[in-house]
Amino acid sequence: MDTLKIATFNINGIRSRLPLLLTWLGRERPDVVCLQELKAPDAAFPITEIAQAGYGALWHGQSSWNGVAILARDMEPLEIRRGLPGDPGDKQSRYLEAAVHGVIVASLYLPNGNPQPGPKFDYKLAWFERFIAHAQALWRSGHPVVLAGDYNVVPTDADIYSTRSWQKDALLQPESRACFKRLLAQGWTDALRAHFGNERIYTFWDYFRQHWQRDAGLRIDHLLLSQAVAGELVDAGVDRWVRGEEKASDHAPAWVSIRRPTQ
Incomplete structure (x- = not known):
């Protein structure tokens, strides 16, 4: 079966975690990678090293925080949109879209x-x-679409180890969850939840209070699939081993495997 593996990974600083990124790319060989929180301006993006690993790339950087990128194995992604429409005054680098x-x-x-x-x-x-x-608008286009990234939303209480110390956090507020629910109501499939059912699965473990060691995690990294993609879902998962590496990000890569669209 000819499949396409699409991953999302909040790298939490691409320069400091570049060795880990390259190790993960070499081991897991995803076809498409959506990166977040580059924390680097455009000029500091390590395109040479990423190209040597076999990936073309687009990136939308910002000094010290934010920043997103899309990597594609053995090809150059074709940019569609840089920045989210609707507010010309928003200068934060948080959205990148490509074919x-x-x-x-x-x-x-x-x-x-x-x-x-x-x-x-x-x-x-x-x-x-x-x-x-x-x-x-993307849903209505009918095209195969994957919306991948760090949504900073814990959709339900089943997506967190415990709500006790997080009640005031923006990730769990009713308004945040209501927005995510409205997004899904358009028709998108939450790939990890669709694949794992009621099983608890996390993508983020913060650096405090031994949360990684205790598996006290949250699911805030999501891959939403359009109708044209959801029916082609083959597999999904979280590469937890990455979170356990030295100097790791507080996120682990999450991914889906779909049957490759016919060109």
């Missing part, structure tokens, strides 16, 4: 929103509204 291997792929880094309430949470919700509107 890769016959699929429209978006790499997104939704605002964290903490502390809440406050302007950061207001920005999160405003960004989410713009994203919902754009996602609706």
